[in-house]
Each structure stands twice: as structure tokens, then as C-alpha cells.
Amino acid sequence: MLEARHRMDAPPTRSARRETARIPSGGGTAEPSPDAVLIRRTLAEIEPVADRMTSYFYALVFIGHPELRSMFPIAMDVQRDRLLKALLTAAEHIDNPAVLLPYLRRLGTGHRKYGTLPGHYPVVGEALLGALARYAERSWGPEAEAAWVRAYTAISQTMIDAASDDEVAAPAWWHAEVVSHELRTPDIAVLTVRPDQPYAFLAGQYTSLETPWWPRVWRHYSFASAPRTDGLLSFHVKAVPAGWVSNALVRHARPGDVLRLGPPAGSMVVDHSTDNGMLCLGGGTGIAPIKALIEDVAEHGQRRPVEVFFGARCDNDLYDKDTLLGLQRSHPWLSVRPVVGDGLSGQLPHAVGEHGPWSSYDAYVSGPPAMIRSGVDELKRIGIPGERIRHDAVEELAGVAG
Numbered sequence: 001m002l003e004a005r006h007r008m009d010a011p012p013t014r015s016a017r018r019e020t021a022r023i024p025s026g027g028g029t030a031e032p033s034p035d036a037v038l039i040r041r042t043l044a045e046i047e048p049v050a051d052r053m054t055s056y057f058y059a060l061v062f063i064g065h066p067e068l069r070s071m072f073p074i075a076m077d078v079q080r081d082r083l084l085k086a087l088l089t090a091a092e093h094i095d096n097p098a099v100l101l102p103y104l105r106r107l108g109t110g111h112r113k114y115g116t117l118p119g120h121y122p123v124v125g126e127a128l129l130g131a132l133a134r135y136a137e138r139s140w141g142p143e144a145e146a147a148w149v150r151a152y153t154a155i156s157q158t159m160i161d162a163a164s165d166d167e168v169a170a171p172a173w174w175h176a177e178v179v180s181h182e183l184r185t186p187d188i189a190v191l192t193v194r195p196d197q198p199y200a201f202l203a204g205q206y207t208s209l210e211t212p213w214w215p216r217v218w219r220h221y222s223f224a225s226a227p228r229t230d231g232l233l234s235f236h237v238k239a240v241p242a243g244w245v246s247n248a249l250v251r252h253a254r255p256g257d258v259l260r261l262g263p264p265a266g267s268m269v270v271d272h273s274t275d276n277g278m279l280c281l282g283g284g285t286g287i288a289p290i291k292a293l294i295e296d297v298a299e300h301g302q303r304r305p306v307e308v309f310f311g312a313r314c315d316n317d318l319y320d321k322d323t324l325l326g327l328q329r330s331h332p333w334l335s336v337r338p339v340v341g342d343g344l345s346g347q348l349p350h351a352v353g354e355h356g357p358w359s360s361y362d363a364y365v366s367g368p369p370a371m372i373r374s375g376v377d378e379l380k381r382i383g384i385p386g387e388r389i390r391h392d393a394v395e396e397l398a399g400v401a402g
């Protein structure tokens with residue numbers, strides 16, 4: 001029988017929270033706290049059985065609270081383990097508030113579009129404890145349970161507070177009408193949409209997007225332009241095999257269709273406090289946010305060298321080459337180099353290594369997760385320090401191409 005025997009109290013009220021559930025705001029300490037040690041021990045034990053634990057966790061949530069089922073997609077593929085994965089990631093970093101606080105605040109505001117309410121958090125907390133107790137049997141006990149209760153209480157309170165702060169500033173989601181749909185290759189479309197309310201974001205960021213064909217299935221897409229005076233937003237979408245949202249956007253979306261957008265996210269944005277050169281690697285539709293970055297630099301007037309490598313597997317996939325070469329003609333500080341080849345041999349990062357020197361550049365990497373990983377390795381190898389390399393979180397991208 002599925003049963004969550006572990007009780008989570010209702011989350012504390014805002015006024016009580018400062019005493020009861022707070023992630024310390026100082027820097028992380030070198031020595032892990034006793035709670036972090038207990039939490040990491042449990043995490044290590046569940047790692048090999050994560051899939052089974054995930055199914056059990058959702059079964060606990062839905063059997064205990066069937067009314068919550070309608071908040072999740074009908075078929076739970078990618079979405080399925082997102083919530084649990086996010087909670088486990090947060091718990092793992094419980095000792096590192098510098099990373100954890102911004103992550104949880106984003107997670108809390110991002111959950112507004114799902115209709116998440118403070119009262120849902122104890123339900124999820126009980127299921128989490130129930131699933132951990134079952135799948136981390138060896139490391140579980142009163143102490144581990146107490147450590148998890150403390151961690152989850154602090155995590156959920158941070159998310160609740162962030163959502164509540166955000167309510168006064170922005171809607172939970174935006175409706176956005178498709179105003180143009182341009183097929184650039186049989187698989188790649190450029191979509192332009194008009195949000196129903198002003199949508200503030202920075203060039204280089206991404207959003208989550210839901211189509212009318214797959215309710216509650218959200219995928220991430222980067223903005224393909226810097227903010228425009230007419231308020232329109234554009235996205236480059238490649239239909240990937242079995243990708244529900246991407247196929248719907250490329251093959252079904254037409255002007256007049258209405259999508260939903262979540263809040264903007266991501267920190268792959270131009271650092272306007274320096275005039276360092278920018279080295280940009282865009283693979284496939286990963287060129288979209290790079291194009292937005294170029295427009296941002298052009299608008300800011302402060303000229304700096306921007307060197308773009310646009311990688312694709314074949315000439316046909318260089319679907320945005322003409323736009324980029326057009327930008328290169330109008331901006332003498334911009335250079336664009338298309339690189340065609342099979343990613344597995346790593347042409348794109350390799351081509352970058354053949355030029356340079358890049359040691360005084362900031363780097364931006366955008367594309368398939370494997371390209372980001374190899375690109376970052378190569379950039380470090382050729383002397384760009386990790387803190388000057390920007391890219392979106394590879395875990396977030398897992399849902400990009402669906």
C-alpha cells in the first residue's frame with residue numbers, strides 16, 4: 001500500500017518565517033553541516049534507484065491528493081521528474097546559500113504558472129519524506145528525517161516567499177499570440193509572438209512555453225531577439241524526434257494561435273560593466289540567444305569585438321546564416337564564422353581553438369548540452385577562466401528540445 005507516514009506541518013506564515021525556516025544568507029562553509037552530511041548520505045543511497053523513487057513519490061502525491069493530478073501534464077515524461085529533481089538538487093546545496101537562494105527564488109516564481117499554492121507544499125513534503133524513507137532505508141532514521149524536514153521547510157518557505165513577492169510585480173503567466181510563423185528548413189521555424197501584457201527580459205535569457213496542443217507541458221526556449229520597441233518576442237524552434245512541443249510549434253502553430261509564457265530566466269546576458277570582447281559559440285538553434293546578444297551590444301553603443309562561431313551539422317542547418325552575415329556587414333566590430341561538421345568530432349570548439357588569442361574575452365556558449373560541455377572544456381583549455389564563461393544550466397536544457 002502506498003502510504004506517506006511522515007507529517008509535514010503547514011508552512012509557517014510570513015511573519016513567523018524568520019525564526020522558523022530560513023536558509024542562512026552568508027557564504028557556504030568549507031565543512032558540511034551535520035544536516036548536509038545526513039542529506040547527502042540519503043541522496044547517495046537513492047541515486048541508483050532514482051527512477052523507482054520518482055514513480056513512488058508521484059504515486060504518493062496523486063493517491064493522497066488526487067485533486068493535484070490536474071496540475072501536471074496528462075503524460076508525465078520529462079515533466080515527471082522535474083519537481084523531485086529540483087527538490088533533491090536544492091537539498092544537496094543546503095549549505096551553499098549563494099547558489100541555493102537564487103535557485104529557489106527562481107523555482108518559486110517559476111511555479112506560479114502551474115497554479116502552485118502555499119498549501120501544496122506540505123503535501124509534496126510528505127510524499128518526499130515517504131519516498132525517501134522507503135528508498136533510503138539504510139541511511140534513514142529520526143536524525144535523517146529531522147534534517148530533511150528542516151531542509152524542506154526552509155526550501156519551501158523560500159519558494160513561497162519568492163512567489164508571493166513576485167505576485168505584486170508580474171503575472172503568473174502571459175498569453176502570447178503567434179503573429180508570424182516562418183519555416184526556415186523543413187524542421188526549423190522562426191516564431192514571433194505578441195504577449196498580452198508587457199514582458200520585460202534581457203537579451204540572452206529564455207522562457208518557458210506551453211502550447212494549446214499539450215496543456216501543462218512546458219519547454220524552455222531562448223529569446224531570439226533583444227527586447228524590441230514593439231514588444232514582440234521571437235523564438236527559433238527545431239522539431240526534434242518525439243518532441244511534442246517543438247513539433248507542435250514547427251508543424252501546427254499558425255498566426256492567431258495563443259501560447260502561454262512563463263517568466264524570463266537565465267544569466268547568459270551581456271555584462272555591460274566591461275568592454276571585454278565577446279566570444280560566442282552557437283550550435284544549431286543555439287544561435288538564437290547569441291543573435292539577441294549581438295543586438296544588445298549594437299543597441300548599447302559601447303563597441304567591443306564580438307566573435308561568433310555558428311556551428312551546424314550541414315549547410316542546410318545554417319538556417320540563420322544570412323541574418324548573421326547581414327549583421328556582420330552593418331557592424332564592423334562583429335565577425336561571424338559558420339562551422340559545418342559532425343559534432344562528435346567537436347569541430348565547433350576545435351575551430352575556436354584555431355583562432356584567438358581569447359584570454360581577454362568573455363565567452364557565451366549555447367546549443368545542445370553535449371556541445372556546451374565540450375565547448376566549456378575547450379574554452380577553459382585555451383585559457384578563459386570558468387567565471388568568464390556563460391551558458392544556460394544544462395539540466396534546464398533537458399527540457400528545451402522537447
Ligand SMILES: NC(=O)C1=CN([C@@H]2O[C@H](COP(=O)(O)OP(=O)(O)OC[C@H]3O[C@@H](n4cnc5c(N)ncnc54)[C@H](O)[C@@H]3O)[C@@H](O)[C@H]2O)C=CC1
Pocket residue numbers: 206221222238282283284285286287288289310311312313317339340341342343344345346347348349365366367368369370371374375392397400401
Ligand atoms: N540557451 C541555449 O543553450 C540554447 C540551446 N538550444 C539547444 O540547442 C540544440 C540545437 O539542436 P540542433 O539544432 O539539433 O543541434 P545539432 O545537434 O544539429 O548541433 C548543433 C551544433 O552543435 C555541434 N555539436 C553537437 N554535439 C556536439 C558535441 N558533442 N561536441 C561538440 N559539438 C557538438 C554540432 O556539430 C553542430 O555544430 C538543442 O539541443 C536545443 O535544446 C537551443 C537554443 C538555446
